[in-house]
Amino acid sequence: MQYSEKVMDHFAHPRNVGEIENADGVGTVGNATCGDIMQMFLKIENDVIVDVKFKTFGCGAAIATSSMATELIKGHTVKEALELTNKAVVEALDGLPPIKIHCSVLAEEAVRAALADYYKKIGREIDFEVPEKDEEACHIIPEE
Numbered sequence: 001m002q003y004s005e006k007v008m009d010h011f012a013h014p015r016n017v018g019e020i021e022n023a024d025g026v027g028t029v030g031n032a033t034c035g036d037i038m039q040m041f042l043k044i045e046n047d048v049i050v051d052v053k054f055k056t057f058g059c060g061a062a063i064a065t066s067s068m069a070t071e072l073i074k075g076h077t078v079k080e081a082l083e084l085t086n087k088a089v090v091e092a093l094d095g096l097p098p099i100k101i102h103c104s105v106l107a108e109e110a111v112r113a114a115l116a117d118y119y120k121k122i123g124r125e126i127d128f129e130v131p132e133k134d135e136e137a138c139h140i141i142p143e144e
């Protein structure tokens, strides 16, 4: 299986790994295909994502895509982050092998789940599609 240099770089040196205490939005999603899990933390000021961190129990492709996704949304508005697609993340990584495309979905979904959490916290109506909450994932990674 061939991975691009960018995938290998983000896998070996993932950006923004960790947690944010008192995050403004936290999203936890599970991948229906492989059972892997991703958690995303957002710090948001004036609707701008000023900081983002992630944790994953996922494969190398999941690590690389979430790392890239955090770079793509950091410093951007909530609205821009909602426009992030897994396709854009995969393109930014110069592609993924077809069998690994399902892994990239985790990053997009975790961002959306975290933004939905933020909307809920500030009492804003959620006007976008939110991935279904993965009960098993929530069981493994307790949410605050």
Ligand code: FES
Binding pocket: 031, 034, 035, 036, 058, 059, 060, 061, 062, 102, 103, 106
């Ligand atoms: Fe599960 Fe890649 S195999 S996220």
